Amino acid sequence: MxxxxxxxxxxxxxxxxxxxxxxxxxxxxxxxxxxxxxxxxxxxxxxxxxxxxxxxxxxxxxxxxxxxxxxxxxxxxxxxxxxxxxxxxxxxxxxxxxxxxxxxxxxxxxxxxxxxxxxxxxxxxxxxxxxxxxxxxxxxxxxxxxxxxxxxxxxxxxxxxxxxxxxxxxxxxxxxxxxxxxxxxxxxxxxxxxxxxxxxxxxxxxxxHQSKEPNSLVSQDVFNTLEQKYKQLVENTANQNKTIEAQQFDLQNSLEAQEKLNILLEEMQTALEEKIAEVERLEQVRQENQTCSKQLALLATNKLSLEEKIATVEFNLDDLKVENSRLNKVVTDLSLENTELKKQLESSYKVAEQLSSQNQTLSQLAENQQKMFSSLENNIVNKFQTGLLNSVKQIESYIGVQNYLETGNLAMDYHGWPISSDIALFLLNKIERNNYDLIIEFGSGTSTLLFAKALKNKQQHKLQNSAPRLESVEVLNDNTPGKYLDLPKQIVTFEHNKKYFEKTMTSLTDAGVNELVDLIHAPLVDCRVNGQDFLYYSCESMLNQLKHVFAGRVAKVLVLIDGPPAKTGPLARLPGVPLLLNYLANHQLDIVLDDFNRQEEKDIVQSWKKVFDDRFISYEEEEVMCEKGAYFCRINP
The missing domain is CATH 3.40.50.150 (Vaccinia Virus protein VP39)
Structure with missing residues (x-):
């Protein structure tokens, strides 16, 4: 019901x-x-x-x-x-x-x-x-x-x-x-x-609905009508339940009677099946007796036939003895022939052993020749790559000299440890086409100077479509009021190596762009992500500050993950994205991972994708074809 x-x-x-x-x-x-x-x-x-x-x-x-x-x-x-x-x-x-x-x-x-x-x-x-x-x-x-x-x-x-x-x-x-x-x-x-x-x-x-008298309402009357009809509906439902219960009682009695009748029918069905089985067994015995009678008659016929065949065999027995003598002689001749074949086979085995020895010698010669060809190929490839790199280096050096003669500034190096020139061009295109509110780097170097010069160039040209800087806001953290001003610098870079930290700082100061970069010395500390232990930049305090700066707003952030080096441990760059999501998951994050040609970086990307799926985060991705390979994905597109 x-x-x-x-x-x-x-x-x-x-x-x-x-x-x-x-x-x-x-x-x-x-x-x-x-x-x-x-x-x-x-x-x-x-x-x-x-x-x-x-x-x-x-x-x-x-x-x-x-x-x-x-x-x-x-x-x-x-x-x-x-x-x-x-x-x-x-x-x-x-x-x-x-x-x-x-x-x-x-x-x-x-x-x-x-x-x-x-x-x-x-x-x-x-x-x-x-x-x-x-x-x-x-x-x-x-x-x-x-x-x-x-x-x-x-x-x-x-x-x-x-x-x-x-x-x-x-x-x-x-x-x-x-x-x-x-x-x-x-x-x-x-x-x-x-x-x-x-x-x-x-x-x-x-x-x-107003009645005839002023200021008089009949909604209470409507409500009373509703209550009255509701009570009547409940009473009708109770009466229907009583009727249904009576019908259920009658139905139960009918079911019990039907159940007894079914039991009786099952007993009769069982007895009938037993009778049918007995009749089938008797019919089977009758058929077996008929089959035995036919087999006895057939055996009698076969006996007569066998007696005739025995007589015929005895008649032919003498002929068989003569044939047996002839076959014995053939067997003797075949034995002599088999002995000769064995001698020939032994001789063939000796020839096969000689051929096998010669084959091993040829295989050894072929293997040595293959090693020689491989060594020659590697030498040619190495010389070609060395020559190609030297040519690229000469071109970059020439450009650097020309740039120094024209501007007095040395050009940046894009080979070796720094980012390659093709990925540098890819990053510049991203900066030009997107008005990023912030750039975050894990690992400093050529890219840091590149980002700073690109932003300074945009400021000098006063692009009309530049996005305004986000204003300061009031934020709450753990129910404690606090105020975080907007970032004074548009680039935040984490560097764990003190030597490279000082080298990058010197380059930024010499180029006159240090006011755009918040270069942070962030030594590697123990970090646990998805049940695994890593050494990663001590960056969470700064990321927490960025979280409060952009609270209540959606920022566009470019992130370059180019560190720490692979020698610091397996999947060394994996923690970067999980740490970012802990603080900036609601913002648009454009993430670039360098060195994607390496298998280790491909494994890192697979781990990131699992994190995106587990957190129901939408993203777009592409593989950037360049010298070292690069991976790009946009979170919250």
Missing amino acids: KVHSKLVDKLSILKEIYPINGAIQIGVNESIVNRCIDLNIEKVFFVEADGKVVDKLKPKIQHRDWLIREKVVAKDNQERSFYYANNPKHNGLVEIESLKKYWRNLKIAHVNSVKTVNLDELMASLKQNANWLTIDCLPAVEVLKGYVDRLSELDVIVIKAILDKPDDSLLNSTVSEADDFLATFGFESISIDDDLNPNIGHVIYIRK
Whole structure:
């Protein structure tokens, strides 16, 4: 027997008082669709933010005069943050942290930017009319504020609301806010039904209808009518239950009688099967007797035939003895021939041994020749590569001399330990095409000077499309107020080696770009990532500061991971991305990993991808074809 909730019973009674000409349902699941079917609503317009739910429900409603759209409804048409929780039923525009007071185990999965739509404009564009509105999501009051021009068309409104007092973190979500807002449009609450959570409920509002006397309302009469019909419905349901129980009792008696009859039939069936088996056994014995009789007759016939054959064999026995003597002579001749063949075979074995020895000698000669060819090939390749590198070095040296004669500055070196010129050009293109708020480097050197000069060049040319620097903001950390000013420098570089730290600092100072770089001496410290131990830069304090600087905003950050060196341990560069995600996961991160031609770097990228998937982080990737190979990926594209 199907049991209705109190909410469905009250809506059924309200339907008789306020017939449904059309219904709007914001927030949909299979249970709500079934509720609309039970209420026998002819025209329903469903709105749901989750595309998977929409695809799942389309087959169920396609044969009805119903519409469903994948939209996020709010007061205004604008870009908003949409929060995804570990329980999909709580996905929405309300921050997950604000809902934890009602669901303690609720956690945020990820956040996406979505475009919201005004319900008034959405209904107008679809040319839909309705006199019932149900909002089964939070914040319901914000959805109502986007429908003010057409609230006068509604008779019944049902919303999901928080029954607590208003809270700044849960604006437009509480029942008191809904009461105040809808009262100004002539609606009043007639019922509140608790949800599974006692702090959450469904509230029913109906339009006040004025009586003949001034300032007199009949909504209480409507409510009394609802209560009376509800009690009558409960009484009818109880009577139906008694009738069903009586029918169940009669049915039980019938089933018991049927069970006894089945047992009797099974016993008769068993006895009949035993009789049939006995008849089949007797028939089998009869058939076996007939077969034996036929076999005896056949044996008698065969006996006569055998006696005739024995007589014939005895007659031919003398001929066989003569033939046997002849065969003995043939056997003797074959034995002599076999002895001769054995001698020939032994001679063949000796020849085979000689050929095998010669074959081993030839194999050794071939192997020596192959080693000689391999050595020759390696020498040729090494000389070619050495000559090619020398040529490239000569060209770079020539360019460096020309640059020194023209500007007085020595050109940067792009071979050996520093980044290669092709990856340098790739990074410059990224800087020119993207207005990065910050550049982070793990490992300093040629790239640091390259980044600083590129930024200084952009400043000198005063590009009109440069993104403005982010302003200072107030942030909260562990419930303690604090203020972090925006970064004074646009490049943050971590270097563990004191020698290279000083060398890079000298290069930046000589080039007059040190004011753009926050070069940090970050010695390698123990670091544990995904259950593995590493030595990595002591960078977490600075990353935490960056987290607070960009709190509440989405920054564009370029990250170059070119350290620490592989000799510091297996997968030495792996911790960089997990550490970044611990502090800057909500920002757009353009990550570049150098030396991707090495297998170790390919294994590092596979580990990063697993981290992205485990954290539900979207990303785009590409492999950069260059001298040492490089990997590029954009997080939160």
